[in-house]
Amino acid sequence: MSIRITPLIDPQLTSSSRRLAWLATLPAGVPVGSAFLRLFIRAGQDHLAELDLQVHPAEQRSGVGSLLLTTALAAAREEDRRCVIAQVEPSSSGEAFLSARGFRKVLTLTYARLPLAQADLAALGKIVHSPHPGYRLVAWDGVVPDELAETFAASRHALDDMPMDDTDYGTVSWDVQRVRDAALAIENRGDLLHTVAAIAESDDSIAGFTELVVPGDGKGDAQHYATGVLPEHRGHGLARWMKAEAILQARKRYPDLDGLLTDTADSNRHMRVINDALGYLPTHQRVTLQLDL
Numbered sequence: 001m002s003i004r005i006t007p008l009i010d011p012q013l014t015s016s017s018r019r020l021a022w023l024a025t026l027p028a029g030v031p032v033g034s035a036f037l038r039l040f041i042r043a044g045q046d047h048l049a050e051l052d053l054q055v056h057p058a059e060q061r062s063g064v065g066s067l068l069l070t071t072a073l074a075a076a077r078e079e080d081r082r083c084v085i086a087q088v089e090p091s092s093s094g095e096a097f098l099s100a101r102g103f104r105k106v107l108t109l110t111y112a113r114l115p116l117a118q119a120d121l122a123a124l125g126k127i128v129h130s131p132h133p134g135y136r137l138v139a140w141d142g143v144v145p146d147e148l149a150e151t152f153a154a155s156r157h158a159l160d161d162m163p164m165d166d167t168d169y170g171t172v173s174w175d176v177q178r179v180r181d182a183a184l185a186i187e188n189r190g191d192l193l194h195t196v197a198a199i200a201e202s203d204d205s206i207a208g209f210t211e212l213v214v215p216g217d218g219k220g221d222a223q224h225y226a227t228g229v230l231p232e233h234r235g236h237g238l239a240r241w242m243k244a245e246a247i248l249q250a251r252k253r254y255p256d257l258d259g260l261l262t263d264t265a266d267s268n269r270h271m272r273v274i275n276d277a278l279g280y281l282p283t284h285q286r287v288t289l290q291l292d293l
Contacts, residue, residue: 002027003064005071015181016042020075024055024064032059035068039079045170047082053094065097077293083168084291095287103289106166108266112280113221113259116251119279127244132198132236135207137245139196143183148206149176152197155206158228163268167288190216196246198229198238207233210242218254224262227271240274247278 008021017040024033033055040048051072055065076084086103088094099105128137144152156174186193197209208229214222224246229238250257262280264271 003032003062003067005067010036014185015178016040016045020072022068022071024068032056032062033064033068035072037072037075037084039076039081040170042173044173047080048168048170049076049079049081049084051084051086053086060093066101069098069101073291073293081293083293085167086289087286088289090285090287095289098289098291101291103291104166105287106168106290107164107288109263109286109288110266110272110282111261111263111284111286112275112282113261114247114278114280115259116247116257119247119251121248121251124244124248124278127240128248130241132238132241134201135198135233135236135238135241136201137196137242138199139194139245139249141195142187142193143180144195148197149179151205152195152209153179155197155209155228155230156226158208158230159226161231162228163265165265165267167290168292186213192216192218193225194246194249196242196249198233198242200233208238208242210239210246212246212250212260214250214254214257217256219256219258221259221261222250222254222257224260239271240277243274243278 004025004027006023006025008023010019010021017038020037020039022035023031025031033053036052038050038052040046040050053065053068053072055068073084085106086098088098090108138148140148153174153176156179160171183193192214194212194214195209198207199205200207210227211225212222213225227239227243247260250260262275264275266272
């Protein structure tokens with residue numbers, strides 16, 4: 001069977017990445033698979049590419065996946081990438097396919113969901129109103145206020161040691177423009193960004209933050225983005241405090257919202273304990289595989 005691999009033009013260009021795309025078709029022009037290769041372009045991550053490869057179930061084991069993978073890896077090498085990562089379901093045919101071709105497991109993520117109708121509002125309120133000497137909470141919608149922009153950008157260093165296990169993920173550098181651009185990107189696609197931060201009263205700097213992205217219509221499930229506390233401020237219960245406040249705000253402001261979604265590395269025991277205590281229920285897992293080129 002002759003399979004044709006056609007490169008596509010992908011308009012999805014962001015300030016942090018661009019994508020290459022290919023479509024696999026049968027001689028009659030019937031699509032049977034696709035591959036997307038996300039190329040990270042910012043300094044600190046420009047060695048990395050992320051693969052998303054899909055083959056129609058009826059065409060699996062027919063060589064489609066191998067052709068798409070060969071094409072994508074060749075492009076990654078031409079782009080001087082050091083490694084390629086891909087996310088798959090554990091123990092799936094996708095994991096078996098990539099493992100047989102040299103990919104190794106480097107990270108396991110557990111996904112969890114908090115059904116808002118089942119949230120223990122009294123317990124959350126108790127957490128939020130418990131004293132945290134030397135700190136206070138602030139919150140904002142969308143782009144960070146100008147008076148907090150510099151310290152918010154600096155607080156993103158809280159993510160520098162986020163557990164990524166053996167993933168060659170690189171380093172992400174944040175400045176004021178980047179945090180503003182990230183917020184505007186969420187706004188431009190029609191979603192709503194809410195941030196809760198803990199302020200250190202000793203110098204009015206942001207000690208930690210948590211972000212929640214809500215669908216524009218306020219329905220369905222919202223997604224937690226980053227949560228981090230700077231190393232010098234850890235051990236004071238700030239992450240649980242901030243997440244509890246974010247949950248209460250979501251429950252109050254979006255009565256039609258069904259739940260909150262989060263994902264955490266299995267090795268990040270501290271955050272998993274927080275999520276469990278706040279009522280998040282595990283739903284499924286994904287594993288990250290990596291190929292070193």
